[in-house]
Amino acid sequence: MNHSPGAADSPLGRSTSYTDHYDPLLLFPIARAPQRAAMGIEGRPMFFGADLWTAYELSWLNARGKPQVAIAQFMIPAESTHIIESKSFKLYLNSFNGTRMADSEEVRQRIRSDVSAAIWHDGPVGSSAGVKLVLPDDFDREPIHEMDGLNLDRLDIDCDRFHPAPELLSSAVDEQPVTETLTSRLLKSNCPVTGQPDWASVQISYTGPQIDQAGLLQYIISFRGHDDFHEHCVERMFMDIWTRCKPAKLAVYARYTRRGGLDINPWRTSHPCPLPANVRMARQ
Structure with missing residues (x-):
C-alpha cells in the first residue's frame, strides 16, 4: 500500500x-x-x-x-x-x-x-x-482586477470569534430566493505547519434563501485564527454555507496573496460552470 x-x-x-x-x-x-x-x-x-x-x-x-x-x-x-x-x-x-x-x-x-x-x-x-x-x-x-460583487466589508459589525464558527451563518428560508454575489477582503487563515498568516479575498455567489450578510462577514472573519491549507479552508467554507444556509446553487472562490512567488486560489461550486478568470488582485 x-x-x-x-x-x-x-x-x-x-x-x-x-x-x-x-x-x-x-x-x-x-x-x-x-x-x-x-x-x-x-x-x-x-x-x-x-x-x-x-x-x-x-x-x-x-x-x-x-x-x-x-x-x-x-x-x-x-x-x-x-x-x-x-x-x-x-x-x-x-x-x-x-x-x-x-x-x-x-x-x-x-x-x-x-x-x-x-x-x-x-x-x-x-x-x-x-x-x-x-x-x-x-x-x-496581465490585468489586475478586484472581485466583482457586493462588498461585505462595508458593514460595521462586532467581531469576537476567531475560529470557524458556522453557527454565525443563517438565511431567510421563509422568503423568496435571491441570486447575489458577495465579497470580502478580510479572510485570513494560518499555515498549519509554520503558523504564518495567509491573507485572502473571498467571493461567494449563490442562488437561494438570502444569506444574512452580517453573520456571513463575521463567519469569514472567524477563520482568522484557523490553521489549515487554503484548499481546505475554502471547502470548509463551502460546506458550512451549503449546510447552514441551504442555497440551491453555491460557488466559493478565494484568492490568497502570494508567498514564495506562488499564489493559490481555490474555487468550489455546486454546479458545472466555467472556471473563474485567473486574474490577480492588487494585493497579489
Whole structure:
C-alpha cells in the first residue's frame, strides 16, 4: 500500500537545500481525503472546482545557456486525490533554474506531466493539470482586477470569534430566493505547519434563501485564527454555507496573496460552470 504523506512529512517549515537542476521528485503531494473526512465528506464530494495557482518566479536556460523567464498558471482539478504542498512546488520550480530546455513548450509539457502525476500520487491520472506559460512579451497584458460583487466589508459589525464558527451563518428560508454575489477582503487563515498568516479575498455567489450578510462577514472573519491549507479552508467554507444556509446553487472562490512567488486560489461550486478568470488582485 502506498504511504499517503501528510503535512508533517513535507519540507514546509524545515531548513532546505535548494537545487537548480531539474528534479520532479521535489513535488510533495498531500492527500485531500483526511481533511474532507473531518468535514463529513466521504467519497466523492458534492462540489466541483479547481485550485488556480500562479508562479511568478519560473526560469530556465535555453539551449545556449541564456536564462529565460515566464509566469506560470496552473489549474489543479478539485477531484484529484492530492494537493501539492506549496514549498515543495517552489523547490520544484526552482529546480528548472539551471536546467537547459529546448523552448518554453518543453518546459510547459514537463511541468504538466510532473504535476499531473503528483496530484494523483502516482495512481491513474483521472484529469491532467492545466499549465499555461505567460512569456515576457505578454506580461504587459496581465490585468489586475478586484472581485466583482457586493462588498461585505462595508458593514460595521462586532467581531469576537476567531475560529470557524458556522453557527454565525443563517438565511431567510421563509422568503423568496435571491441570486447575489458577495465579497470580502478580510479572510485570513494560518499555515498549519509554520503558523504564518495567509491573507485572502473571498467571493461567494449563490442562488437561494438570502444569506444574512452580517453573520456571513463575521463567519469569514472567524477563520482568522484557523490553521489549515487554503484548499481546505475554502471547502470548509463551502460546506458550512451549503449546510447552514441551504442555497440551491453555491460557488466559493478565494484568492490568497502570494508567498514564495506562488499564489493559490481555490474555487468550489455546486454546479458545472466555467472556471473563474485567473486574474490577480492588487494585493497579489
